[in-house]
Amino acid sequence: MNHKKINKIKESIISLLWPEVCPFCQKVCRDGICKECRKKLELLKVREPRCMQCGKQIRSVEQEYCYDCMHTHHYYERGLSLWNHKNPVNQSVYQFKYHNQRRYGILYSQELVKGFQKEIERWRPDIIMPVPLHPSRKRKRGYNQAQILAEEIGKILEIPVDSKSLIRTRKTSPQKKLGHQERKKNLKHAFAVKHTFQAVKRVLLVDDIYTTGNTIDAVSNVLKQKGVENVYFLTISIGQGY
Template sequence: MKIIWKVVYISSLIWDVFYPEKCMLCGKILEGRESGVCRVCVNKMPYISGDRCIKCSKKTDGLDNVCVDCASHRHIYRQGYALFGYDGNMERIIADIKYKGKWRNIEWLAKELAYHASLYIKKWQAQLIVPVPLHKSKLRKRGFNQAGLVAGIIADEYGITYDDRLILRRRRTKPQKKLDDNERKNNLKNAFYVDRLRYGKYKHLKTIIVVDDIYTSGSTVDECAAELIRAGVENVYFLSLCVGNGYS
């Protein structure tokens, strides 16, 4: 992880002494071995359990290997894993992180994702992890890319190289979740590009994981995957904190 985030983490440990960590759902001060959420609220977290789509990881009815979305839409990425469904609780947690400055909540979510996705991450054998990029104007305004924080923590846990400047956003796009599925595709056309100069040093790497916070129809990951493949990458996988409803 970049040195700047190490400094931020050390500062946050000192901060903890004065402002102890609170449950990100109910606000109770966490105690003992609790982390992220308290022991009551952990049961309210929308972990995806049971049968899941072998392509995108959405919950399925167990009758088919793939969800209805993946049965009707070909994806460019190879496979992906998400930890949570996108319910009201997740919506609030993500909004708190993005708009209320509670970015430290990312750490527990990312570590949970890293832990639960371990079989996938080991199987994929990716040599590089990249986040879905924010447009630079948004990054300046928010100060951080939440997908970048998740990706950085996972990269650290597994000793995989992390790069948040390989794939970049060419122009601002509308929030995907506010659009219908056709609009989502058009919204992202040519939105991303790979920094070819930077890619030069990764030419020997063939497998990359793209990280996002919310996966819906998969258009964002597919657009990133298309650009990476155009640059020379062979396999693109994704990890996401949560999955919302896409085509279905």
């Protein structure tokens, strides 16, 4: 029996033991996201006009950039997020991140591709890279949620994924507990790129949440120091900023 058949049998057993559930309400649902949650998510969708840099929803087309981006120098070019980080999205992402709901990542990735395939094709990334976790945190959690997203998006769009070249060199305090300036300080020298990395022109970074952009910026900065020309990002959700 070949590997494909074995994997299909495994998947069938898993789906019998753990039926598909909606990642936003946990009700059994074969369609991924249930109809009720689809309606809620529609209201949380980040819509145009968006900030031309971080992709956050803004009040008017004339504005072009959100307050954060007008007052901050970013190292990345552009980014997009699917939903505003509010209930039930924030609860769902929390489960995905901290409670081993890895399967949610497949559904989030499908939604990201459905929502942003045209933009990704316009960016023409050479590779996709997940924002890394510190090794000790990854060991404790058992996985990196950003890597699950990156690999799934790469598989759908047939874009190579590099989840080894970017590393987290310093165990930082959780960003959500810190203020804006503390976040920047917290991430100083937190990331590095392995010497084996072969610089490409365009990188697409993938993470779960974008808040102030300090994490994406810190990673973008080290990539650009290694010769990457353009950095873009995708996240499931985005915060309201400052």
